[in-house]
Amino acid sequence: MTKERTLLIIKHDGVARGLMGEIIKRIERTGLKLIALEFLQSDTDLGKNHYPHTKEWLTKVGSRTLDDYKKKGIDPLQALGSDEPMVIGKMVKEWLVDYLKVGPVLAMIWEGPQAISIVRKIAGDTIPANALPGTIRGDFGFDNPELANNQKRPIYNLVHASGEIAEAKEEVALWFTGKEIHDYADYSDKFTGLIEKISFP
């Protein structure tokens, strides 16, 4: 029986819009278990370490923006001053780091079998217009990449959720210390046969 842990951050747009409870509810009702939670103010260092430094990641992020521009017939050179994926990736990372510290955010760790992909699925596509109804971003997102890029900021998409196992491990360790992570048994453990009885003192 393998269990995964994944990091979910409700970014400041979710906090300021009063959507924290709504978002937590959607994860809770899947049966995943909340094992760490902290309302905190990020700083530049935390943000820089949170988003990857690797060439692959920066290129991926840059290419995503370029693809979107191509589809919509926007000239990236004119809009962003570059058509290099890596350069655009770095630019987007800077915006992301700035946005993460614009106000307090709610960081959490969720645990359960397949926790990473389940939370990703519930978060929905990064671009709200592509996110399905029933996902967090599909139901509450309104922003789009062109507007965000014009204003030199990342897209407001409410949450950040770890992408895959290695990333989740790094992010969990970056945002929480071992002492802040809580192990306890709930009904999902009972259903999956991990424990016989939930304590009910």
Place this chain on the structure above:
Amino acid sequence: MSELVSIEKTFLMIKPDGIKRGLVGEIFSRIERVGLKMVAARMIKATKKQAKNNYPGTKDWLIKMGEKTYINYRDNEKAILADIGTIDKYKIGMKIYNALVTYLTDGPVIISVWEGNQAVEVVRKLVGKTDPIVADIGSIRGDFGFDTPQFAIKTGRIVFRTLVHCSDAKNEAKREINHWFGENYFDLSDYLRVDYQDMM
């Protein structure tokens, strides 16, 4: 007039039963949708000492807890003896005290601080009366509570589960914030909720 406007902070704890039943989001969204602003929140495992010191724990207080049991049982000592195993008010109080500590340390809790106009009274109203049977529909305990003092005693738990705890008064909120967050309290109230943006 002036005391009717009061931007204040209140303390709210989601107890282990609220977390295990998956009601964290439900509870937070009820506080959020009235426009209150989160100032601090953290999941912690309460230490025995922290749980114990949350209550007065004095001899007088323990006897008073015993007296409450007498009232609940309409002074039926035979029934008290059968259910709790003693008719000594101090000893009953001690059993209740220990059971309260067991309840609070049974799993992690979420401690939080909320700010807004008349926050203490607003949260108290949303939480509802302690006994779920008399808690109003639409309040947290009225909508999600099913435990009662009698049920707790019959199942050997002595104290019944109330999902949440919130401050009774402004100065009590101050004490509770200090008690539960201690030196790890960082006030993050320096932001605007969208609800406030056309008011402030």
